[in-house]
Amino acid sequence: MAFSKVPGKEDLYVGGIxxxxxxETFLEKNFTSVLSVIKYSFAGWGEEANRFQHMSIDIDDMDDQDLLVHLSSAVRFIERGLYPPVAPDESTSGQKQRVDIINAGPQSSPGSVYVHCAMGKSRSVSCVVAYLLWKHPHRFGGKQTASSTASTAQRRKSAADAVEKAVKWVREGRPIAEPNPGFMRQLELWWEMGCPVDHDGAVESHPIYQKWLYETKLKEARDLGMAPEADWIRFVDEEAETEKNEPKPEVPEEPKGELRCKKCRRILATSKFVVEHQGTGNKGSSNAPCPHIFIETLSWMRPALEDGALDGRLNCPNAKCGATVGRFAWQGFKCACREWICPAFSLNRGRVDEVDIRRGVLGIRNPPGRNGSL
Ligand SMILES: [Zn+2]
Ligand SMILES: [Zn+2]
Structure with a gap:
């Protein structure tokens, strides 16, 4: 099974090396474009190689390889191959050609594209799935948009469903189709981003990709038992400043409250920087609230993190105060509620005041089970 047709009206094929x-057999198929999702060159083919457009993505079939960053350019290449743009100087004949295509009905695309890797199982299938998710989102649950009001968990679930459906779609034509688990996750992110193809670097500049890349780097550092290098630590509050004009991956939340140093009242975090965990609001639980309030990496922590320590104390950034308000651990730690938080930046509940801005009441917590606690 050298070539497998991807079901659908496009003349799109997937397979191996x-x-x-x-x-001679390959050229009989008259592909107009070939996407190699592997390091591959047609240099030895001489003139024959000019019969089709070629693009090669040099990547291994490993969970931790970054295929995601290539998906915008890969999908654009496939689309250009299947539906070649009409050159301006051919506009007259091009129009005629278009009409012919329309008259030909929905049977096939004007161009034909072969996407391959070594086996035609993981890498090439991933690129084809990325293309289908972008081209035919309605087949897999409808277009996902970053501004969707769904919760993070709902978005992840619908992304997983969409990708699973798209892989099954390809499997109808190629039973061995099976992207590796790392690529499956990347395809989910591709869907969550709304399959951006405005330009070749569309994924790279997307906040969801940047966040994923950062988390990947944190994990690599963690696996090596090292703290991340100071110059690439992301301080979430600084990003909120610089990314104001970028599309937001999360629905912006009304600030509900503040966490202040108990000793000097300096604001340490607003509620939008609180990392939700099962004990965050102690919702509906009769147990005592968790002793930890986990927050994002914020710029006032910079002095504590610059040294490259794996874990340590967090001190109040007010120079006149400097009280210990919590602790951090890049490798994470387990909260009293038994949830593992990683990386962990924790404020000690006993050392901060939780202020509800809406009610203008200081230091009063909502009772368990009520919304709006920090
Ligand atoms: Zn303080
Ligand atoms: Zn907890």
Whole structure:
């Protein structure tokens, strides 16, 4: 099974490197474009290689490889191959050609594209799935947009469903289709981003991609038992400043409250920087509230993190105060509620005041089970 047709009206094929062993057989298929999701060159094919457009993505079939960053350019390449743009100087004949295509009905695309890797199982299938998710979102649950009002958990679930459906779609034509788990997760992120293809670097500049890349780097550092290098630590409050004009991956939340140093009352975090965990609001639980309030990495922590320590204390940034208000651990730690938070930046509940801005009441917590606690 050298070539497998991807079900649908596009003349889109997926397969392995085996199909390229015999150039004469391959050329019979008259592909107009070939996407190699593997390091591959047609240099030995001479003039014949000019019969199709070629793009090669040099990547291994490993969970931790970053295929995501290539998806915008890969999908754009596939689309250009299937539906070649009409050149301006051919506009007259091009129009005629278009009409012919329309008259030909929905049977096929004007161009034909072969997407391959080594086996035609993981890398190439991932790129085809990315294309289908972008081109035919309605087949897989409808277009996902970053501004969707769904919760993070709901978005992840619908992304997982969409990707699963798209892989099944390809599997109808190629039963061995099976992107590796790392690529599956990346395809979910692709869907969550809304499959951005405005330009080749569309994924790279997307906040969801940047966040994922950062988390990947944190994990690599963690696996090596090291703290991240100071110059690439992301301080979430600083990003909130610089990314005001960028599309927001999360629905902006009304500030509900503040966490202040108990000793000097300096604001340490607003509620939008609180990392939700099961014990955050002690919702509906009769147990005592968690001793930790987890927050994002914020710029006032910079002095504590610059030294490259794996864990340590967090002190109040007010120079006149400097009280210990919590602690951090890049490798994470387990809260009293048994949830593992990683990385962990914790404010000690006993050392901060929780202020509800809306009610203008200081230091009073909502009772358990009520919304609006920090
Ligand atoms: Zn203080
Ligand atoms: Zn907890």
């Amino acid at each position: 085996f199909a390229l062993r015999k150039p």
